[in-house]
Amino acid sequence: MQPARSPGSPIGVFDSGVGGLSVLRHIRAQLPHEDLMYFADSGHAPYGDKTEEYVVARALAVTDFLLSRGAKALVVACNTATVAAIKAVRAKYPALPVVGVEPGLKPAAAATRNGKVGVLATARTLKGDKFLQLREQISAATQAEFLLQPAVGLVDEIEKGDLSAPAIAAMLEHYVAPLLDQGADTLVLGCTHYPFVRDGIERVLRDHARADVTLIDTGDAVARQLVRLLDAASLRHGTDGDTTLRGYTTGEAAALAQAFADLLGLNPAVEKVDV
DSSP: OOOOOOTTSOEEEEESSSTTHHHHHHHHHHOTTOOEEEEEOGGGOOSTTSOHHHHHHHHHHHHHHHHHTTOSEEEEOOHHHHHHHHHHHHHHOTTSOEEEOOOOHHHHHHHOSSSEEEEEEOHHHHHOHHHHHHHHHHHHHHOOEEEEEEOTTHHHHHHTSOTTOHHHHHHHHHHHHHHHHTTOSEEEEOSTTGGGGHHHHHHHHHHTTOTTOEEEOOHHHHHHHHHHHHHHTTOOOOSOSOOOEEEEESSOHHHHHHHIIIIIOOOOEEEEOOO
16 A cells, blocks of 8 residues: 555544644644544554554554545654654655654753753653653753653543543642652643643642743644645645545544544544444
8 A cells, every 4th residue: 555645635643542633733723725634543542551562553553544545644643652653654654754743852951941851741652762762862962851750541531521620630730740849840741632731731830839831742843844744745735725624533433523522623524443
């Protein structure tokens, strides 16, 4: 199977669940004329507690599906899948423009005032070789100290859809407060789910009199990189006209449809698939 190479073909975006919708909104803002497909692998989520081999297998299966639907480019809108599997995706499809999501260590190192950066992410992301190599490179170049905090269970709670749930508030306090206690003045949102609880994180910062902490969300940078790759391959669809957005999920279609409505105010067609 070869990737489609037509500017009129859609862009595929996938995540283990609904977190990648935080990236999708940036893509829609920067590429308003593109047709988009969003795949939530909710039937196999979360990825954060799975083995690297499992995540690679899922990423390749989802990529194959999106290519079968004509995707001209792929956005791996999941930090865990990027760390574990993007190398395998690029190796299998070298001609396919692929953009991954990495924790924003570089912009965080540039933003920190005291050199201490908290990184909130899944356990799988923080254990991945790709992440650890990136951390070492940026630490060596900038002398920034990265304080790593796995947020076990947070993705599961966000997937339930009630972003104001007491369980989420309790988790955010539990995971963010230790980073503040260690002096972090910059906090990396190292999972695409986390921007959806940004208000809750900011509440924790205010409660600890640390409203000056800088939050780093890389969704906008991902969309800019996608624009660059599409332009380099002459694949950007730059004309006016109606656009389509379709959702696919290995979980429940109603749950993804509700997430589109609640998180983005959108109501695309959503289909449950067996991938």
